[in-house]
Amino acid sequence: MDASARHLRLLTETIAAVNSSLDLQEVLELVASKVADALGTDACFVYLYDERADELVLRATRGSRVEEMTRTPRMRPGEGITGVAAAERTPVMIPEQAHLDPRFKLFTNLPEDEYQSILAVPILAREKLEGALNVRTREPRVFTDAEIELLVAIASQVAQTIEHAKLYERAQRRVAELEALARISEAVSESLYLEESLEAIVRTTMESLHATGAALVLEDGKIAWPEGQAGAYAVRLPLRWKRRQIGELVCDRDTPFSEDDKALLEAIAHHAAVALEHGRAVMRGVLAQEIHHRVKNNLQSVASLLRVQARADTVDPRKALQESVNRILAIAAVHEVLTEHREDDVDLGELVERLQAMLVQ
Template sequence: MDDAARHLALLTKTTEVVNSSLDLQEVMEAIAHETAAALETDACFVYLYDERADELVLRATHGTRVEDATKAPRMRRGEGITGVAAAQGEPVMIPSKAHLDPRFKAFPNLREDDYESILAVPILARDKLEGALNVRTREPRMFSEAEIELVVAIASQVARTIEHAKLYAQAQRRVHELEALARISEAVSESLYLEESLEAIVKTTVESMQATGAAIVLEDGRVAWPEGRAGAHALRLPLRWRARTIGELVVDRDTPFSDDDRQLLEAIASQAAVALEHGRMALRGVLAQEIHHRVKNNLQTVASLLRLQARSEQVDARKALADSVNRILAIAAVHEVLTEHREDDVDLDELVDRLRAMLVQGLAVGKEVHAELEPVSLAGQRATALALVFTELFGNALEHGGGRISITLTERDGDVVLAIADDGDGMQLSADGTGLSIVRALVRDELAGELRLVDDPGLRAEVTFPASV
């Protein structure tokens, strides 16, 4: 077979190869093999141009191998003989002693000095650099014009393959991005709980980006919903809602992030911001509804207490007003604790201590108040009842007790025990008085407990009720 026929066969084979697969790596390896075989050269190297790094990266070889597979040889345009061909946009041919040429670039893991000749050509797609390839021989060789034209034609075929592979990769990536965003959108729309939505966003981010880890950082700096581990590269994207930054999406990976990666993560961050703000709005709505419900119940409690006081035949207006103020302040103290901790339960030891401090003002002149309060938690509505009970009993001890008053709060065997004792003259609460009626009703109906009054020698009032009902 003459050279023309062999060259035509190679071009035909090259066309078949580039049209046989959209896998760029597979095509480049086949091209390296077919080109070296048809031109009867000892080696063929195919480089792909990395536009972001402005480097040519060796992607396929025939006749030799890269000894350290973790370090692919790279060169800039104009660097090395192949880099010069890429920079000039035209072939470069050296028939002998190529490794002695001043433009030659050696790689420690690529044995190129074994070759005498080299023919390097750029891979151009409509004048845009896509890569470069070269063929080499161990013996000196002057490549003919026909051989140079053949290698240029092969490079043109490879250029179209690279274009098609890039378009296919972009399409695949777009599908991948849309699938990731669809999963995130589904998680945001289906879950009724903010924690579930954000957890799904973080996990989908890790899977979609092949990341080592990710997390959402709230505006107060608190790290929420962390997943995985830190990587060599980290990307932080703000979560913005109506021109306001409400947090950050932090993603870690061992490999650098591309512009496409950033675009996808910006879309994910936008979804996360929507989920975060909508979840907060829903929470605020539920919280507002709960507050309205509690305020309504507490206003009804205040109204009932005032009606009960009004039924008494002997009413000291000044004392009745002072008692009502203390009851309202007791309810307000419960609200304050609930608001500060943003929880449904109240720490009774903290609540009782606040009420103690509030009530002793102006009433504890010359009195010694000692409190031993164990940590006890109680639901908000029951805490309101206990606050009113404590206000009545402690107020009575301050007004009628002696110089020493002790307060104890403990939990034993599933029951909460609140005891207030003084060293005064004994029972001062009238059995049918308004204050005692309020205490008995609240202990019985709201706390499902019992009240014990011991008159020996001062008064010890003890309230016992189950910690949970």
């Protein structure tokens, strides 16, 4: 098979490989393997461009394994021979002693200095940098124009695959985020108990962010619902309701949080604030209904006692009136204490003290 036919077959196989999966890592490993085999090189290195960090990150190799490295090689565009190809948007070929070139960048955990030649090309998607790849040989080699054009064509196809894979990952992530928020909304709307809503929020946060721990901290510093354990990285987001901070959402994990992760946490924090105020409003409504019911019953009791006393001939009117006043004051004291406290618990000692003070007066 002549070189042209072999190059055409390589390009066809590469296109088929990159279109066979939306798993970006799998595609990159296939590209590294097929390019090295078809061009007869000893190694192939595929870098992806991290726009936020402005770095080229090694993601796939033929000849060494990325996951076995103690530290993943990174370089900025313009650093190293591959970085120069990326920065200048053009192929760079050195036929021999590439490690002596002044542009060469040495990585202590990469055996690059054992190779003689290098051909590096940028991975561009409509002039946007997506990464770079290079092929290496241990013996000196001058890559032909046809081989350079072939590698550029492969890099162009890889660039399209990277874009598609990124779009797919973003779509999958967005679906997961919407599902998480839907579960939280469902828990908040269906549950009448604040504890159940807070538990659902914390657990959904841990599942969605792959967190080691999460908790909701109320405005008084009380931890409403802790789950899991602390991690190497932590994010604290305020829970705000009508411009007032009513607590915090805390999330821990062992890997850094991306901007997308923080955006999801902000949405969860908003739902948590709504759930917290919704739960408190429900409790206040239940409490108000209970108070109204008890006040009505107590007033009916007072009215009944007054009727009984009115029928008696030996009752001192002044004493009867004072006892009725004390009963009404006692009802008012209970009502006051219950309406002053937003928590579920009421201090019985405080209530008794108020009743004693009223009776003394």
